[in-house]
Amino acid sequence: MASSEHGATVGGKYLTFGLGEEEYGVRIENVHEIMALIPVTRVPRTPDVVLGVINLRGKIVPVFDMHRKFGMPATVPTRHTCIIVVSVDKMEVGIVVDRVREVVNIKADQVEPPPSFGADVPTDHLLGIATSSGGARLLLAIEKVLATSEVVSVTSAAEASKSAA
Amino acid sequence: MDRKAIAAKAIERGIIRSDAAMTEDEVLNLIFEPGFSTRDTVTDISGRGVGMDVVKRGVEALKGRIETTTVLGKGTTFTIHVPLTLSITDGMLVRVGQERFILPTVAIRTSFRPTKDMLSKVAGRGEFVRVRDEFVSVFRLHHIFDIEGAEQDPTKALVVVVDYGEGRSAFLVDELLTQQQVVSKGLASSLLTVPGVAGGAILGDGRVGLILDPPGLVALAHQTNGWVNAA
Numbered sequence: 001m002a003s004s005e006h007g008a009t010v011g012g013k014y015l016t017f018g019l020g021e022e023e024y025g026v027r028i029e030n031v032h033e034i035m036a037l038i039p040v041t042r043v044p045r046t047p048d049v050v051l052g053v054i055n056l057r058g059k060i061v062p063v064f065d066m067h068r069k070f071g072m073p074a075t076v077p078t079r080h081t082c083i084i085v086v087s088v089d090k091m092e093v094g095i096v097v098d099r100v101r102e103v104v105n106i107k108a109d110q111v112e113p114p115p116s117f118g119a120d121v122p123t124d125h126l127l128g129i130a131t132s133s134g135g136a137r138l139l140l141a142i143e144k145v146l147a148t149s150e151v152v153s154v155t156s157a158a159e160a161s162k163s164a165a
Numbered sequence: 166m167d168r169k170a171i172a173a174k175a176i177e178r179g180i181i182r183s184d185a186a187m188t189e190d191e192v193l194n195l196i197f198e199p200g201f202s203t204r205d206t207v208t209d210i211s212g213r214g215v216g217m218d219v220v221k222r223g224v225e226a227l228k229g230r231i232e233t234t235t236v237l238g239k240g241t242t243f244t245i246h247v248p249l250t251l252s253i254t255d256g257m258l259v260r261v262g263q264e265r266f267i268l269p270t271v272a273i274r275t276s277f278r279p280t281k282d283m284l285s286k287v288a289g290r291g292e293f294v295r296v297r298d299e300f301v302s303v304f305r306l307h308h309i310f311d312i313e314g315a316e317q318d319p320t321k322a323l324v325v326v327v328d329y330g331e332g333r334s335a336f337l338v339d340e341l342l343t344q345q346q347v348v349s350k351g352l353a354s355s356l357l358t359v360p361g362v363a364g365g366a367i368l369g370d371g372r373v374g375l376i377l378d379p380p381g382l383v384a385l386a387h388q389t390n391g392w393v394n395a396a
Contacts, residue, residue: 041373042264043352044310045359045385053352053365053373060350060365060373 010127011108016101016137017084019066023101023137025130030142032085032092034100037077048074054094056085063094064146088146095146104137106130111139166235168192174203193233197221254349254366254376258342259325261306262315265374266338267347267366268325272379274333276325276341284319294324294335301326304386305337309361315339329379336382345369349376361385 014025015034040052040063049068053060063083067075075081080099085092111128127139168189175181175195195201199218224231229247256267275296283295284303292303303324307315316322316339326335347366352358352375363378 039372041365041375043359043362043375044312045361053375055367055371055373058367060352060367062352 010111010139011106013103013105014130014137014139015084015103017082017097018099018101019070019097020072023135024066024097025104025106025137025139026084026086026142027139028103030086030088032087035083035085035094037081037083037096051096054083056092056094059092061085061092061094063096066095066097069095069145086142086146088143093146095142104130104132106132106137106139114138166193166196166241167237168235170203171195175201190233193235196233197231252349253346255344256347256366256376257325257344258368258374259306259323259338260340260342261310261338262312264310264312265342265368266306267374267376268327268336269363269376269379270344272327272329274326274328276323278322279319279324281320292319294319296326296335299333301333301335303335303337304383306382307337309382309386327379327383329383332383334379334383334386347374347376 013028015028015031016023016025018024038054040054042052043050043062046052047068049064051063051065053062055061065075067073075096075098078098081096082100083094083096084100085094087093110130110132112131113128114123114126115129117123125141125144127141130137130139172181172187172192172195175192175198176183178201180195180198180201181187197217197220201218221231224245224247229245232244232246233241234244235241254267255270257270257273259266259268279294284292285295285300286292292305293300294303295301303319305315306312316337319337322337322339323341324335325338325341326333347368349364349366352362352365361378361382361384363376363381365373365375368374
């Protein structure tokens with residue numbers, strides 16, 4: 001079903017990673033580096049999805065829990081748990097995932113648009129679903145996953161706490 | 166500000182030559198020249214041409230810069246850029262539960278372990294402490310920031326009295342760890358703009374410590390009633 005204009009933007013190399021039972025992919029251009037889960041400094045009064053901040057070679061980088069982001073229970077760290085540092089709007093952001101898989105080349109014609117689930121399961125952060133060997137991989141539009149919703153929810157949480165005085 | 170008046174004055178004072186070709190920005194920058202003033206009379210507070218010169222030197226000492234935009238008859242905007250990575254804060258590292266925070270030392274007035282008779286409550290909740298002849302409200306940092314595992318008994322913890330703007334408050338922390346200078350960095354964008362937290366710094370062990378902002382913290386404490394569960 002992938003139309004050509006749709007396909008032109010979704011084909012390419014993806015870093016795939018696991019979250020719970022599901023497999024996800026982010027565009028390799030967005031990936032800065034992969035690092036082991038290091039101690040994260042919690043930032044008080046931020047939403048659950050914000051795990052905190054880490055020191056990335058002298059830079060303070062926020063880290064998000066992808067489990068929480070997708071409404072799953074918080075990540076339980078294992079020895080496979082990783083932080084993938086991605087760049088979103090020229091800003092580096094860490095996302096915590098259960099395991100990192102591989103870099104795969106996904107052709108545009110392997111990508112299907114995400115099916116509709118109704119309002120309960122938002123799909124606008126998905127570029128599409130890649131149906132290569134080894135099951136479906138959900139390709140993330142990482143800038144949509146992290147940018148807008150988090151800025152809005154963090155600031156609105158701060159405002160809510162202000163008005164709840 | 167009137168650029169023409171500035172330029173005319175500068176020519177009159179011999180700061181620039183009358184035939185100097187200057188851009189509008191260059192004309193505006195004349196106000197930062199030492200001894201420059203468009204005033205003809207000197208009053209108690211202004212007219213000597215010192216003020217803006219001092220401001221500029223102060224900002225330059227911090228490796229910053231000033232941008233000036235002005236609309237005649239409307240007003241003037243001064244934008245002061247100070248590099249965040251170069252702002253060094255002298256801080257006191259405090260521990261609350263398992264978490265560490267940096268309190269700017271300039272704000273700290275005193276810290277001590279309160280005895281029972283120094284502590285009192287208003288309406289059974291609002292805690293305050295007697296510091297010499299003064300009563301100071303006490304906010305529990307672990308309540309404000311929802312930190313688990315912190316010391317609940319004030320007589321086993323520490324009270325840090327902090328001056329902020331117009332007032333004085335005290336925060337309950339578990340322990341003072343060390344005093345150190347930290348390089349304050351922004352918390353990477355507005356994503357983590359949190360009241361009470363001014364920024365972050367890399368601590369000696371490589372982890373990030375949050376720099377507290379006393380005025381913001383007090384405002385936050387007033388909203389969240391940092392003392393609400395004090396029992």
